[in-house]
Amino acid sequence: MNNAENLRLATELLIHEGRLLDQRDWSAWLALYAADAVYWVPAWRNEGEETADPEREVSLIYHPQRVGLEERVMRVRSRLSVTTLPLPRTTHFVSNVALVPRCGETIGAQASWMVQIYEPRTSLQRVHFGHCEVTLARVEQRWEITHKTIHLQNDCVAAVLDFYLL
Amino acid sequence: MTFAAAPTLNPQNFIDDRPHDGVFRVRHDAFLNTALFDLEMTRIFESTWVFVGLESDLARPHDFVTTQIGRVPILLTRAGDGTLRGLINSCRHRGTLLCPLRKGNQRVHVCHYHGWQYSSAGRNLGITGAAAGQYPANFVDDTHDLLSVARIASYRGFIFASLCDAVPTLEEHLGEARIFLDLIADQGPNGLEYVPGTVSYTFDANWKFQFENGLDFYHFAATHSSFVQILRQRPPPPLPPDLPTDLQDPDPQAQGSYSFPYGHAVTWSVGIPGQGAERRPLPRDPTLFAQVRARHGATRTKWLLRQRNLTIFPNLQIVDIQSLQLRVWQPLAVDKTRMVSNCLAPIGENNAARSFRIRQYEEFFNPSGLATADDNIMYAFCQAGYAGATRGAGSQGYARGLGERPAQQRHDAAELGLRDPDWAYGTLEFGDESCFHAGHREWLRLMSRGS
Numbered sequence: 119m120n121n122a123e124n125l126r127l128a129t130e131l132l133i134h135e136g137r138l139l140d141q142r143d144w145s146a147w148l149a150l151y152a153a154d155a156v157y158w159v160p161a162w163r164n165e166g167e168e169t170a171d172p173e174r175e176v177s178l179i180y181h182p183q184r185v186g187l188e189e190r191v192m193r194v195r196s197r198l199s200v201t202t203l204p205l206p207r208t209t210h211f212v213s214n215v216a217l218v219p220r221c222g223e224t225i226g227a228q229a230s231w232m233v234q235i236y237e238p239r240t241s242l243q244r245v246h247f248g249h250c251e252v253t254l255a256r257v258e259q260r261w262e263i264t265h266k267t268i269h270l271q272n273d274c275v276a277a278v279l280d281f282y283l284l
Numbered sequence: 285m286t287f288a289a290a291p292t293l294n295p296q297n298f299i300d301d302r303p304h305d306g307v308f309r310v311r312h313d314a315f316l317n318t319a320l321f322d323l324e325m326t327r328i329f330e331s332t333w334v335f336v337g338l339e340s341d342l343a344r345p346h347d348f349v350t351t352q353i354g355r356v357p358i359l360l361t362r363a364g365d366g367t368l369r370g371l372i373n374s375c376r377h378r379g380t381l382l383c384p385l386r387k388g389n390q391r392v393h394v395c396h397y398h399g400w401q402y403s404s405a406g407r408n409l410g411i412t413g414a415a416a417g418q419y420p421a422n423f424v425d426d427t428h429d430l431l432s433v434a435r436i437a438s439y440r441g442f443i444f445a446s447l448c449d450a451v452p453t454l455e456e457h458l459g460e461a462r463i464f465l466d467l468i469a470d471q472g473p474n475g476l477e478y479v480p481g482t483v484s485y486t487f488d489a490n491w492k493f494q495f496e497n498g499l500d501f502y503h504f505a506a507t508h509s510s511f512v513q514i515l516r517q518r519p520p521p522p523l524p525p526d527l528p529t530d531l532q533d534p535d536p537q538a539q540g541s542y543s544f545p546y547g548h549a550v551t552w553s554v555g556i557p558g559q560g561a562e563r564r565p566l567p568r569d570p571t572l573f574a575q576v577r578a579r580h581g582a583t584r585t586k587w588l589l590r591q592r593n594l595t596i597f598p599n600l601q602i603v604d605i606q607s608l609q610l611r612v613w614q615p616l617a618v619d620k621t622r623m624v625s626n627c628l629a630p631i632g633e634n635n636a637a638r639s640f641r642i643r644q645y646e647e648f649f650n651p652s653g654l655a656t657a658d659d660n661i662m663y664a665f666c667q668a669g670y671a672g673a674t675r676g677a678g679s680q681g682y683a684r685g686l687g688e689r690p691a692q693q694r695h696d697a698a699e700l701g702l703r704d705p706d707w708a709y710g711t712l713e714f715g716d717e718s719c720f721h722a723g724h725r726e727w728l729r730l731m732s733r734g735s
């Protein structure tokens with residue numbers, strides 16, 4: 119498969135992922151991830167450097183298996199968490215997608231992202247933005263995310279940070 | 285329903301404290317009044333001991349961190365001679381912010397506006413173009429060193445500073461709450477450190493909600509029910525083979541609190557199912573844990589494996605539960621607060637314990653964790669709800685624990701060497717609220733002191 123095809127695939131998948139989150143189609147969103155997918159949002163060591171080693175440094179979110187994301191989805195669905203009463207409305211944007219060299223039968227890509235967030239209860243609006251890297255692996259007829267690292271630039275967030283706000 | 289008139293700004297009007305009648309109330313508008321908030325900055329945060337940092341964060345000469353006390357920017361340094369300095373982070377020339385960075389190591393701090401220079405001890409090392417400046421004699425005679433905080437002192441690695449000189453010694457200020465700082469410090473035979481990755485966040489509510497909530501066991505089951513549900517459906521995580529087998533707390537299930545002069549308090553619990561000592565990071569490094577045990581003995585080890593939430597008034601909470609968190613708050617407005625959260629760990633802890641500690645910390649704390657995010661939103665709900673119809677009536681949220689004490693009262697003060705603390709003791713469903721009183725009483729004492 120050629121690079122142009124890989125780039126198209128990665129771009130479409132990232133756009134699709136954002137749309138699923140905006141539509142709150144949590145099941146379809148989870149299905150984009152492999153069962154052993156790593157989902158990682160590093161914290162910041164200081165003004166200029168993020169933490170780089172999840173075993174020795176703090177991350178904002180680090181799930182070495184998809185089950186961590188499944189639990190977060192369960193929490194949203196339970197309607198027990200006040201962070202979801204009501205759920206914020208989001209619009210995900212992704213751009214500047216480029217391929218990153220990977221070995222083996224995987225596709226690596228990086229991108230810039232932004233999420234516009236609106237809270238219906240307070241009418242307050244905010245934005246999260248940053249970069250991300252994904253690795254995609256082929257499983258039979260489809261591509262799954264096996265690794266996603268989300269770099270959040272404005273890390274002093276207001277009250278809540280969760281998968282649907284990234 | 286009748287509405288009481290809004291009180292004048294006399295702080296006495298906001299708290300109704302009648303211990304002998306079993307009454308303790310705080311008016312809701314103590315959390316809403318902007319003039320009162322300004323007074324809190326002056327009379328509380330800028331007038332008493334405030335936690336400013338950890339000594340291990342300033343390990344080498346010329347290390348610095350920047351922070352804030354009330355509205356005042358602070359440059360905390362370790363000077364060349366090894367002493368700690370609490371400097372006002374404001375150039376003596378025009379008052380510009382001197383150091384714009386969070387932390388680092390610098391022998392000399394140069395003001396970027398006109399180039400005045402200061403040593404890491406705050407001494408003025410040079411005034412740009414002084415000779416050509418046609419300065420008057422009184423200027424030459426004046427000191428040009430950075431201003432300092434009035435007091436700075438550290439207790440077992442925890443650094444506190446006060447902008448006001450009229451405070452007791454730090455030892456007296458901490459009082460017997462010191463023993464609960466000991467139970468934190470004792471966990472690090474080689475000292476404690478922040479795990480890299482400080483997390484800051486804000487919530488849209490008054491800082492006193494955080495102060496109270498950090499002592500509030502009552503909210504856990506309701507506010508964090510989605511988290512509890514997640515824990516329940518998980519298969520029990522396997523225990524490491526080298527975990528010590530004698531971690532069981534010998535005492536019955538219980539929850540209690542101690543309160544101290546100057547506003548500090550701690551809540552503790554024993555025997556929450558699924559959250560015993562085997563789920564704590566400390567014993568996961570068997571070598572380090574053996575050292576702790578040998579040095580501090582069975583009773584203190586028992587206590588340092590218990591869940592403890594410690595509040596050192598007015599701005600510090602150390603939460604020692606599934607993991608160990610140190611958090612401080614910086615009030616930004618009457619309805620906005622910034623939190624700074626760090627994972628605290630023994631220096632030299634092994635990899636397995638460290639990574640377990642970090643996962644447990646991330647899962648619970650911070651806006652990205654499964655519990656703290658709920659608290660943050662709950663504070664905002666409180667801020668919105670407090671403006672409601674009960675406004676004049678005062679809260680009903682300070683009464684648990686004020687009634688008659690249970691027959692089998694037991695509070696273990698003696699085994700910790702506590703002499704005469706205020707205490708409360710009950711079942712795991714107790715949810716004491718009398719432990720909030722000390723902070724509000726200190727609030728009233730400081731607010732009534734005048735500036």
Ligand code: FES
Pocket residue numbers: 375376377378379380395396397398399400
């Ligand atoms: S304000 Fe600092 S040198 Fe002028």
Ligand SMILES: [Fe+2]
Pocket residue numbers: 497503504507508655656659
């Ligand atoms: Fe909580």
